[in-house]
Amino acid sequence: MSNLDIHHTTLLGPDGHPLAPLPAEFANHETIRDLYRHMVLARTFDAKAVALHGSGRLGTYASLLGQEAVGVGIGHVMRPEDVLVPSFREHAAQLRRGVRPEELYLYWGGDERGSAFAGPTQDFPVSATVGGHAPHAAGVALAFKLRGEARVAVCVFGDGATSKGDVYEAMNVAGLWQLPVVFIVTNNQWALSTPRREQTAATTLAQKAVAAGFEGEQVDGNDVIAVAKVVGEALAHARSGNGPRLIECLTYRLADHTTVDDAARYRDESEVTPWWEKDPIARVRLYLSATAGWSDQQEKALLDECGTLIERAAEAYLATPPQGPEAMFDHLYGKLPADLAAQRDEVVAATKNRADG
Amino acid sequence: MSAVASETKTRQLPYVVAITEGVREVLKEQANAFVAGEDVAGAGSVYGYYRGLLDEFGADRIYDTPISEKGIIGLGVGAAAAGLRPVLDIMFMDFIGECMDEIANQMAKMRFMFGGSATLPITVLTMAGAGANLAAQHSQSLEAWLAHLPGLKVVMPATPYDAKGLIIAAARDDNPVFVVLNKMSLAMMGDVPEGPYEVPIGKANVVRTGKNYTIVTLGRMLGQALDAAKQLAELGIDAEVIDARSVQPFDTEAVIKSVEKTHRAMVVHEAVRFGGFGAEIAAQIQEHAFDYLDAPVARVGAPFSPVPFSPALEKVYVPNAERIVVVAREQLGI
Numbered sequence: 001m002s003n004l005d006i007h008h009t010t011l012l013g014p015d016g017h018p019l020a021p022l023p024a025e026f027a028n029h030e031t032i033r034d035l036y037r038h039m040v041l042a043r044t045f046d047a048k049a050v051a052l053h054g055s056g057r058l059g060t061y062a063s064l065l066g067q068e069a070v071g072v073g074i075g076h077v078m079r080p081e082d083v084l085v086p087s088f089r090e091h092a093a094q095l096r097r098g099v100r101p102e103e104l105y106l107y108w109g110g111d112e113r114g115s116a117f118a119g120p121t122q123d124f125p126v127s128a129t130v131g132g133h134a135p136h137a138a139g140v141a142l143a144f145k146l147r148g149e150a151r152v153a154v155c156v157f158g159d160g161a162t163s164k165g166d167v168y169e170a171m172n173v174a175g176l177w178q179l180p181v182v183f184i185v186t187n188n189q190w191a192l193s194t195p196r197r198e199q200t201a202a203t204t205l206a207q208k209a210v211a212a213g214f215e216g217e218q219v220d221g222n223d224v225i226a227v228a229k230v231v232g233e234a235l236a237h238a239r240s241g242n243g244p245r246l247i248e249c250l251t252y253r254l255a256d257h258t259t260v261d262d263a264a265r266y267r268d269e270s271e272v273t274p275w276w277e278k279d280p281i282a283r284v285r286l287y288l289s290a291t292a293g294w295s296d297q298q299e300k301a302l303l304d305e306c307g308t309l310i311e312r313a314a315e316a317y318l319a320t321p322p323q324g325p326e327a328m329f330d331h332l333y334g335k336l337p338a339d340l341a342a343q344r345d346e347v348v349a350a351t352k353n354r355a356d357g
Numbered sequence: 358m359s360a361v362a363s364e365t366k367t368r369q370l371p372y373v374v375a376i377t378e379g380v381r382e383v384l385k386e387q388a389n390a391f392v393a394g395e396d397v398a399g400a401g402s403v404y405g406y407y408r409g410l411l412d413e414f415g416a417d418r419i420y421d422t423p424i425s426e427k428g429i430i431g432l433g434v435g436a437a438a439a440g441l442r443p444v445l446d447i448m449f450m451d452f453i454g455e456c457m458d459e460i461a462n463q464m465a466k467m468r469f470m471f472g473g474s475a476t477l478p479i480t481v482l483t484m485a486g487a488g489a490n491l492a493a494q495h496s497q498s499l500e501a502w503l504a505h506l507p508g509l510k511v512v513m514p515a516t517p518y519d520a521k522g523l524i525i526a527a528a529r530d531d532n533p534v535f536v537v538l539n540k541m542s543l544a545m546m547g548d549v550p551e552g553p554y555e556v557p558i559g560k561a562n563v564v565r566t567g568k569n570y571t572i573v574t575l576g577r578m579l580g581q582a583l584d585a586a587k588q589l590a591e592l593g594i595d596a597e598v599i600d601a602r603s604v605q606p607f608d609t610e611a612v613i614k615s616v617e618k619t620h621r622a623m624v625v626h627e628a629v630r631f632g633g634f635g636a637e638i639a640a641q642i643q644e645h646a647f648d649y650l651d652a653p654v655a656r657v658g659a660p661f662s663p664v665p666f667s668p669a670l671e672k673v674y675v676p677n678a679e680r681i682v683v684v685a686r687e688q689l690g691i
Contacts, residue, residue, distance in 0.1 A: 083439065116472030122439070125471055132463055135431020142432060143439035146391070146417060153435070166458070169428030176423065331473030332507055334531035337559050337606030 004207040009230050010220035014278045016286025025232075026225045029292040035076060035224045036284045037302060039068040042092035043281060044306040045101050048314055049091075049108060053259040057318060059110045062089045066222070066254030069280035070156075070186050072096050073227025073249075077235055078154055085124040085137040085155040089186065089253075093156060097123060101313035102320075109317060112331070130191075131161035134170035134183070141179035141244075152238045153181040154231075160191025162205045168212070171246065175213035178243035182234045183209075185246065186221065188253035193266040209246035221249030222280040252278070325351045365550045373543040375517035376406040376482070379524030380444060382553040383480070384414050387442050390528060393420040394429055394446025394482075403448060404484065404543055426455035430481070434464050437477040444528060449495045450485040450537060453502065464533045465508035479534070480527040486539040486577060486627060487675050493663035496671075498628035500575065503535050504605040504637075510534040511605040512558055513576035517547035519602060522556030530558060539577040539627075561608035563615070567597035570689075571615040572681070573638055575601050575626040578657075582625055584678035585685070592691055604634050609641050616646045621689065623655040625681055630658025655688040657681055 011026075013019050026032065046065055052058035064071065067089065075096025078084065084097055091104055099117050106114030107126060115125035124140075127133035137155030144151045161167050162185055174181050185205050189196045202208060209216030219230040227249055234245040252275040256263045288294035329336055329344040336344065370378070383390050392407060398421040401408030411419045422429050426447060433443035447453060453460060467475050487496040503511045510532055514520040520538065527534035564579060565586055574582045579600045586596040597615050601607065616622050622642055624635035639654040657676045665671050 085435070112470055112472040114472065115470060116474035121474065124438070129458065129462055132431070132458055135428050135459065136435030136438065136463070138428070139432040139435020139437070139441075139443075140439040141435075143436045143441045146389075146441065166427055166431065169423070169425040170431065172423055173425060173428050173432060177420075331469045331471075333468070333510075334476065337510075339559075339606050339609055 004203070004210060006204045006206045006216060006218055008218040008220075009226045010223050011226040011229065012223045012283055012287055014222070014283050016283045016290060018287070022225060023229050026229070029288070032225070032284065032288060032292070035072055035228070036281070036288060037306075038072040038075070038096050039092070039224060039281045039284065040302055041306045041309065042068045042072060042095055044303075044310045045091060045095060045104070045313075048310045049105065050255075050259060052105070052314060058105065058108050061108050061259045062257070063255035063259070064089050064091050066275060066279070067186055067188055067251045068092045069224035069227055070184070070221045070249045070251055073224045074154060074156065074184060074231050076228045077232035079151070080120060082152045082154060082235070083122050083124070083140050084120070085133050085140065085153055086126060087130075087133070087157045087161065087186070088126045088128050089158065089188075090156045094123070099123070101310055102316040105314060105317035106320060111320070111323065113323070131157055131164035131166040133157070134161070134167045137181050137183070138170045138174045138179055141174065141181035142177065144180050145177070150239050151180065152235050154184065154235070155181060156184045156186060158191065159185055159187040159189065159196055159199060159205055160194070161185075162208055163191075163199055168208070171209065171212035171244070174244040178241065180238040180241070181244045182231065182238055183244060183246045184231065185248045186251060187248050188251050190253050190257070190267070192257045192261070193263075204248060206246055206248035214244050214246065216246035216248065218248045218250060221251030222278045222283070224280055224284060251280070324348070365552055367548045367550045369546050370517050370549040371543065372517045372520050372545045372547070373404060373406050375521040375547070375549045376524065376538065377408065377410070378549065379521040380407060381410060381413070382521070382525050383444060383528040384410065384418055386553060387528065389440065390442040390444060391418045391420065392444045392446065393422050393432060395422055395424055395448050397421060397446050402446060404540065407446075426452050427459045430456040430459035430464060433479050433481075434459065434467060434477060437479045438467070438475045442478045442528060444480045444482065447481060447483040450483045450499050451494050451497045453483065453499060460503070460509070461506050465506040468532070469508060476531050477533050478528070478531045480524065481533070481535045482524070483535060483537060484540050485537050486541050487659070487664040487671060488541045490666070490668050490671065492666035496664035498537075498576070498626065500537050500604050501628060501632065501634045504607075504634055508533065509605060510558055510603070511537060512603045513537045513539075514556075514602070515542070515574070515576050515579035515600050517545060517549045519556050519562070521549055522554050523558065523602070525553055526555040526558050529555065534558065537576065542577050545580070556602065559603045559606040559608055561611035562600045562602050563597060563611065564600050565596065565598040567595040567619065569619050569621065570594045570596040570685070571599065571612070571619045571622040572596050573599045573601055573612055573622065573624045575604060575634060578625045578627055578676060581676060581678045582681060585681035588678065588682050589685060592686070594685065594689070594691070601638075607637070607641070609645065612638065612642060613645045616642055617649045620649055620651040622650070623657060623681070623685060623688065625657040625676060627676060628658055629661055630656055631661045633658045652688055655684050657684050
């Protein structure tokens with residue numbers, strides 16, 4: 001039981017040449033430049049986050065290096081009123097959705113205020129647990145369905161999460177109730193130090209949808225156009241009441257698992273090198289150079305623009321003073337119960353005493 | 358204690374019907390409330406407390422889920438964050454082990470971790486309690502697991518009146534609230550007013566006033582404590598019996614006020630005594646009323662064993678009035 005018929009899509013090859021005529025909505029350079037810009041911005045954000053961690057100014061951070069096309073493709077086709085329910089490595093999708101980079105730095109810097117986005121306000125913040133957020137997406141989709149809203153919940157998790165019961169339980173109920181939700185696996189080939197081949201005997205992760213009663217397909221996760229097309233189709237399918245889909249985006253984690261991991265302990269560099277040749281950003285640049293005359297000057301201007309934007313975000317993050325100790329109790333309950341108000345006062349008083357002493 | 362209009366009619370109803378009435382009022386007053394759980398729709402739950410609600414409110418309000426506890430809790434978390442007010446059912450409290458990540462790491466922490474940007478008005482009904490010969494995996498009282506999690510509220514209705522009123526209060530609350538029901542109380546009769554009313558969460562109930570002994574009880578142990586109080590009266594002990602009603606938040610003030618008067622206290626719960634919620638209550642008493650105490654705080658709970666399947670052993674296992682009297686006599690040297 002291994003050869004289920006799983007469709008696979010690549011539109012733009014690693015060398016920047018289209019493997020098939022691009023769909024009409026991607027056949028204009030403006031759209032491609034927009035996708036390119038957001039991938040470059042995500043990579044700039046990522047590099048800055050790693051640097052901030054390196055200099056002790058950001059907490060443990062999960063790099064998305066090499067996976068920019070997945071998030072940008074998803075964010076490109078979601079509507080503002082849809083809801084993103086992301087894992088901890090989907091900064092590109094969050095940024096493309098309008099979450100501010102300074103908010104994400106604030107979160108990764110250990111400040112929960114970073115998860116109260118100025119917008120999109122209904123999107124879920126990072127899920128730091130693996131797969132625990134998948135049932136939430138089904139719940140969000142149930143709310144959309146009950147209220148008769150033409151909205152879709154988009155849940156993104158990694159290959160590792162597909163081994164978990166949470167993900168299966170979410171997919172099962174979503175298939176059963178035909179909920180407007182799209183499940184997306186960012187298959188970056190590694191669950192921390194465990195390679196894809198040691199996670200499951202299933203030939204593809206997309207086929208896990210079959211048991212839940214809906215379609216799964218694979219897409220080249222380093223091809224932003226293919227991701228946008230396939231996710232866009234799944235969104236339309238779900239939005240029109242036809243139920244969920246599972247999309248497996250095949251990509252690769254070029255970085256360590258997090259900034260406190262060292263992948264060299266368990267991963268041979270010879271495995272990583274070929275994936276740099278499939279870089280999602282390089283192939284779009286090659287395409288733009290060949291078809292739209294994308295110049296070195298334009299490239300430099302874009303890098304400068306993203307660099308400035310990210311530097312400003314980092315400065316805003318670093319200039320944000322930490323919260324007072326009372327913040328521990330601020331958002332614990334809607335209204336703090338009397339017993340806990342006493343505890344809050346104790347904590348605040350103890351802090352003051354320490355400061356005075 | 359609670360606002361019941363004077364013209365409201367009160368009936369004698371069993372606890373199980375009071376649960377139904379509570380959920381019915383919730384579904385009537387909150388258009389975005391729905392019930393989801395295993396065997397809740399057609400079957401009306403294995404104990405029948407949702408019976409009739411499917412016909413009354415329709416399939417858009419009462420959902421049978423697959424056997425999928427973490428799916429149920431997670432679904433409720435997502436639906437609540439998206440603006441609904443879920444009433445979730447975990448058939449037996451023992452099954453919270455199946456969904457503890459969703460409870461402890463998602464539901465309880467989400468408002469906090471989202472920087473206050475998520476509101477989770479979730480009610481979870483679950484059935485606890487030993488004594489029904491259901492063995493170790495369908496009989497536990499695990500309220501201490503939940504009360505230990507910042508972000509949750511946990512109530513334990515001991516009477517039909519409280520069952521209805523606490524369910525309504527839980528559903529009106531903008532936080533996740535667990536309503537821990539007891540299967541041995543289902544047939545218990547009591548006064549239940551018609552229409553909606555709230556029993557406030559976090560307020561204990563002084564069920565019997567007394568002068569020189571305080572018994573604090575959780576859930577079904579209220580009845581056992583009241584029986585024990587009668588026996589103790591014959592020994593010259595005038596016991597005040599306080600039903601905590603809510604373990605998170607816990608009404609420390611009510612208990613301390615009583616102990617300052619009586620100078621001696623016992624806590625009683627059905628859960629295993631070691632590490633049980635009674636330990637927290639005893640600690641609160643010694644922290645806040647040490648100078649008032651004439652004796653160490655006594656604790657009555659189950660032995661440190663799984664709930665036995667054997668009816669003979671289970672009978673010994675569950676605390677009762679006789680046990681309460683024995684422990685009180687030892688404590689007081691009478």
